[in-house]
Amino acid sequence: MDDGDGLVLHTLRCMGFSSAGRVADAAGISADDAEDGLIALAQAGLVTHERGAFGGWGVTDAGKLVDAERVAGELDAEGARGVLTEAYRRFVGLNSEFLDLCSAWQMRAGGGGPVINDHEDAGYDGVVLERLGDFDGRAVVVLGExxxxVARFGRYRERLGVALGRVRGGEIGYVADELESYHHVWFQLHEDLLVTLGIPR
Amino acid sequence: MIRALSGGLGHGAEVIGGKAHGLVRLLRLGLPVPPGIVVGAADCREYLAAGTLPDGLDEAVAALGGRVSVRSGAAVSMPGMMDTLLDVTPPVATAVAAVFESWNTPRAVTYRRLHGIADDLGTAVVVQTMVYGDRDGRSGSGVAFSRDPNTGDPGPYGEVLFGRRGDAVVAGAERTLPISALRAREPGVWDSLCAALRTVERHYRDVCQVEFTVESGRLWLLQVRPGGLAGRAAMRVAVDLAREGLITRAEAVARADPDRLPRTPLLAAGIAVLSRGLGASPGVATGRVATTAGAAVRMAAAGPVILVRPTTSPLDLHGLAAAAGVVTARGGPASHAAVVARSMGKPAVVGAPIGELAEGRLVTVDGSAGVVAAGEHTPVASADDPAETTLRKWAR
Incomplete structure (x- = not known):
């Protein structure tokens, strides 16, 4: 497997079932390269394509094993395990805060317990988004580490930045609803760190 | 200023923090609380401004003798946001300073902004003689409610972990037993705990939650919190407390006004429950259990599916999209699974044992009450809930 196919496999491994177009965007490569990579990986039995409403490209169990071995080997070859482990420790602290923020965005305290946030209260939403902006400023530092x-993680910073930009432009589905929302990209980043460091979820 | 924990301590929660305030109440009620001291919220403000700790800290802690716990306790509850340090060997200056500094972690700051809590309050710190839930076979830790917080049913509800400290219960990593397991294993402790729950409930005139540790067959209470019930459970408890004469009918209506409670569908009380966890995304859904995302997608073609996973990763997202509801064994209401389920508007129960949820079994999940029931059930209509009917009658 060449590095290009390895990147496609790993990107899909961290995203879950996706279209070739989404894999291309997440990996920062052309749609044609993603498609070619996926077809080659499918021939090797590492990915599969399912039809249907919830279908798309997905990794096989064999694909997961090959990817885990490949990213672990890459990490040790670059001598980056120590630095990444340390950065992951800081990521975990940010992750708790971020999930609190997502929960506060989706639910808010009501008289008799939490209720769904209907986003009618601009003041409340404004506070959450202000904190998301503050959070992002601190996340950038850890993402830099x-x-x-491991250079390929740089793409997450770009995708998170795009999501936050859309939120600031009024597309509030990019907090946690859309496939390229801040939460979904962050969720994939979390998965990537776990897979790369070989930590079980 | 350092104050000894005692029933005579007269300060409010704004001075000594909510945790110490509750412990003082427990002491006044004659309930067992490990000896301790309180470092006030004013000392936190002083420390954060000038870096100095109050005089007499080391002496006061030394007088307790042995190892201690060092716990945060702000005037307003901020669960899980600040540090708690267990089994600390004195001197405790470093530990107390660490708890004070945890007032200003970004996560705590975010929590305060979202809940409208002032940044300059600071937190008190409670230092208590350590009690060991892992001392021997007659030791353990747990949490207990005076009534079932999901349904409002009377009687103790909660969980216990034998041979472990309280942090193991809170971490949720180990399988706990229902609180009733205490009755067979430590009948004396069970009786003491039941009596304590009745006592605090009468005192607070509300449902209470306590954290406890059993050390060599002896019960110790570490925290008490009144209230906090939601939805139909809150209505049921308000009606029962009024009938028991603890509160007036007017108070019951004020506490659980059916018109102010969230209108989320909930299952009727008293149905056969397969598993309980925490409600993480409101709503009720019925379907057949699928234990993998792939199975969820395949089975969804034939009818509604409930995705049941130990935990979720992005590899489960297509299964979640295909499912009508989700149950996870691990994780809390602020987990990736909960966020994704809410974003899709699907009921979710998290932190629920999944041993009974075999592939293909027909179940109903209630994402408000945190319940997984066997078979198909429809949500209760308001008119069919006796507690709601009673409250509406009292409100007239």
Whole structure:
């Protein structure tokens, strides 16, 4: 497997079932390259394509094993395990805060317990988004440490930045609803760190 | 200023923090609380401004003798946001300073902004003689409610972990037993705990939750919190407390006004429950259990599916998209699974044992109450809930 196919396999491994277009965007490569990579990986039995409403490209169990071995080997070859492990420790602290923020965005305290946030209260939403902006400013620092250790993680910073930009432009589905929302990209980043460091979820 | 924990301590929660305030109440009620001291919220403000700790800290802690716990306790509850340090060997200056500093972690700051809590309050710290839930076979830790917080049913509800400290219960990593397991294993402790729950409930005139540790067959209470019930459970408890004469009918209506409670569908009380966890995304859904995302997608073609996973990763997202509801064994209401389920508007129960949830079994999940029931059930209509009917009658 060449590095290009390895990147496609790993990107899909961290995203879950996706279209070739989404894999291309997440990996930062052309749609044609993603498609070619996926077809080659499918021939090797590492990915599969399912039809249907919830279908798309997905990794096979064999694909997961090959990817885990490949990213672990890459990490040790670059001597980056120590730095990434340390950055992951800081990521975990940010992750708790971020999930609190997502929960506060989706649910808010009501008289008799939490209720769904209907986003009618601009004041409340404003506070959450202000904190998301503050959070992002601190996440950038840790993301810098992570991509300093393993360069491919830099793409997460870009995708998170795009999501936050759309939120600021009024597309609030990019907090946690859309496939390229801040939460979904962050969720994939979390998965990537776990897979790369070989930590079970 | 350092104050000894005692029933005579007269300060409010704004001075000594909510945790110490509750412990003082427990002491006044004659309930067992490990000896301790309180470092006030004013000392936190002083420390954060000038870096100095109050005089007499080391002496006061030394007088307790032995190892201690060092716990945060702000005037307003901020669960899980600040540090708690267990089994600390004195002197405790470093530990107390660490708890004070945890007032200003970004996560705590975010929590305060979201909940409208002032940044300059600071937190008190409670230092208590350590009690060991892992001392021997007659030791353990747990949490207990005076009534079932999901349904409002009377009687103790909660969980216990034998041979472990309280942090193991809170971490949720180990399988706990229902609180009733205490009755067979430590009948004396069970009786003491039941009596204590009745006592605090009468005092607070509300449902209470306590954290406890059993050390060599002896019960110790570490925290008490009144209230906090939601939805139909809150209505049921308000009606029962009024009938028991603890509160007036007017108070019951004020506490659980059916018109102010969230209108989320909930299952009727008293149905056969397969598993309980925490409600993480409101709503009720019925379907057949699928234990992998792939199975969820395949089975969804034939009818509604409930995705049941130990935990979720992005590899489960297509299964979640295909499912009508989700149950996870691990994780809390602020987990990736909960966020994704809410974003899709699907009921979710998290932190629920999944041993009974075999592939293909027909189940109903209630994402408000945190319940997984066997078979198909429809949500209760308001008119069919006796507690709601009673409250509406009292409100007239």
């Amino acid at each position: 992570i991509s300093g250790a």
